[in-house]
Amino acid sequence: MLVLHILSFGFVLGVTAIADKDAFAWLRGKKTTLEKKTLLTYHALIWLGLLALIWLGLLALIVSGAYLFYPMRLFLLTNLWFDVKLLFVGILVVNAILIGRLMNLALTKPFAALTGHEKLSLMVSGAVSVFSWFAAATIAIWMF
Ligand code: HEM
Numbered sequence: 463m464l465v466l467h468i469l470s471f472g473f474v475l476g477v478t479a480i481a482d483k484d485a486f487a488w489l490r491g492k493k494t495t496l497e498k499k500t501l502l503t504y505h506a507l508i509w510l511g512l513l514a515l516i517w518l519g520l521l522a523l524i525v526s527g528a529y530l531f532y533p534m535r536l537f538l539l540t541n542l543w544f545d546v547k548l549l550f551v552g553i554l555v556v557n558a559i560l561i562g563r564l565m566n567l568a569l570t571k572p573f574a575a576l577t578g579h580e581k582l583s584l585m586v587s588g589a590v591s592v593f594s595w596f597a598a599a600t601i602a603i604w605m606f
Pocket residue numbers: 464467468471523524526527528530531534538548550551554595598599602603604606
């Protein structure tokens with residue numbers, strides 16, 4: 463199960479890197495808007511009746527993590543660092559829901575045409591996402 467947990471992490475990292483490449487092209491004005499089909503494949507909760515790629519990876523991480531967690535639950539729940547890791551996983555889930563809403567901006571307008579508030583929301587959401595992935599993975603690697 464640890465192998466599945468780590469593979470899911472690699473999968474999410476890979477998909478996110480590809481999705482971010484598109485997002486940066488839009489941010490720098492290289493693309494006026496992003497294609498709906500591509501964006502939904504990465505970020506929508508359900509797309510064509512299936513879980514979109516990033517949600518699929520996040521769900522696989524949580525399910526495989528829960529399997530690893532169960533036999534060690536008494537030890538892990540008293541471990542502050544594990545609780546902090548779970549807090550970051552919670553932040554990632556909430557942020558993924560927000561990204562699912564914010565992505566609509568990239569379908570309709572060039573980045574330069576967004577209001578200051580819209581630009582700030584995208585930047586904050588991106589920064590929270592990068593930081594939380596990094597923090598959850600660092601705590602996991604450092605703890606075990
Ligand atoms: C953003 C989500 C997550 C990331 C990036 C992540 C990352 C990792 C990594 C890289 C390891 C391997 C550490 C090592 O062997 O050196 C690990 C182990 C582990 N993870 Fe996660 N994890 C995530 C979510 C979760 C969740 C939601 C749970 C529990 C519900 C969980 C429970 C565990 C447990 C119990 C281990 C230790 C397994 C062992 O050493 O036997 N993880 N995690």
